[in-house]
Amino acid sequence: MKILEAKNIHKIYNSNSPEPVHALKGVSLSLENGEFVALVGRSGSGKSTLLYQLALLDTPNKGVVFIDGVDTSKLSDTERVNFRLGNIGYVFQDYALLPELTLFENVSLPLVALGMPLTEVKKKVENTLKKLGLEGLGEHLPGELSGGQKQRGSIARAIVSEPKLLFADEPTANLDSVSSKQVLEAFKDLNKRYGQTILMVTHEPEDEQYVDRVLELKDGVLINQ
Ligand SMILES: Nc1ncnc2c1ncn2[C@@H]1O[C@H](COP(=O)(O)OP(=O)(O)O)[C@@H](O)[C@H]1O
Numbered sequence: 685m686k687i688l689e690a691k692n693i694h695k696i697y698n699s700n701s702p703e704p705v706h707a708l709k710g711v712s713l714s715l716e717n718g719e720f721v722a723l724v725g726r727s728g729s730g731k732s733t734l735l736y737q738l739a740l741l742d743t744p745n746k747g748v749v750f751i752d753g754v755d756t757s758k759l760s761d762t763e764r765v766n767f768r769l770g771n772i773g774y775v776f777q778d779y780a781l782l783p784e785l786t787l788f789e790n791v792s793l794p795l796v797a798l799g800m801p802l803t804e805v806k807k808k809v810e811n812t813l814k815k816l817g818l819e820g821l822g823e824h825l826p827g828e829l830s831g832g833q834k835q836r837g838s839i840a841r842a843i844v845s846e847p848k849l850l851f852a853d854e855p856t857a858n859l860d861s862v863s864s865k866q867v868l869e870a871f872k873d874l875n876k877r878y879g880q881t882i883l884m885v886t887h888e889p890e891d892e893q894y895v896d897r898v899l900e901l902k903d904g905v906l907i908n909q
């Protein structure tokens with residue numbers, strides 16, 4: 685079953701530069717439920733821009749993104765935010781954990797935003813920390829964790845609401861090789877054991893061994909389909 689289908693996505697940036705930047709030039713792709721897919725391409729090829737459009741963090745100038753059969757271009761702003769909270773997890777390169785909150789509090793944020801009762805939040809957060817090998821670290825502040833632990837914490841936050849889709853933008857770019865391996869193994873484990881669908885941007889060729897399929901962007905166009 686297709687969990688995501690993007691059709692003819694165009695993105696043009698008008699800000700910053702004198703000339704508009706045509707960052708995505710008609711990208712179409714689909715993800716099957718349960719796939720682990722890598723998105724590769726040189727710096728500036730449009731990988732982050734594509735992830736933003738697919739994760740509903742931005743709106744394309746042209747084209748449509750269907751998620752689980754829903755035409756997301758038809759959603760109102762409020763519906764879009766709620767749809768994203770309920771269906772999409774996103775992992776950023778730099779963790780984006782709030783430094784003054786504990787790991788437990790950081791991971792609980794999406795559930796609190798969804799209005800879940802606290803006893804249920806507690807159960808889900810503990811369960812998710814365990815899935816990522818972070819049990820016992822919930823009371824630590826992000827500053828007390830290693831890079832790999834922080835990134836696994838941000839993955840925990842991205843999946844705690846059990847999203848249908850998980851996106852990650854160069855999640856290992858700031859990590860040493862041991863931490864990178866832990867993070868990639870964590871993704872692989874989520875995919876194999878729990879059937880989590882994942883689209884991961886990477887520029888490390890060795891990361892491709894972890895995934896089912898590789899998509900390559902070049903100058904805003906997918907070239908290997
Ligand atoms: N907010 C923005 N405003 C203007 N141009 C942007 C913006 N974000 C990205 N770009 C441009 O769009 C192109 C694709 O960028 P990006 O998606 O970040 O590529 P990648 O993630 O593959 O490095 C680049 O030419 C970049 O400079």
Ligand SMILES: [Mg+2]
Nearest residue numbers: 731732733853
């Ligand atoms: Mg990028």
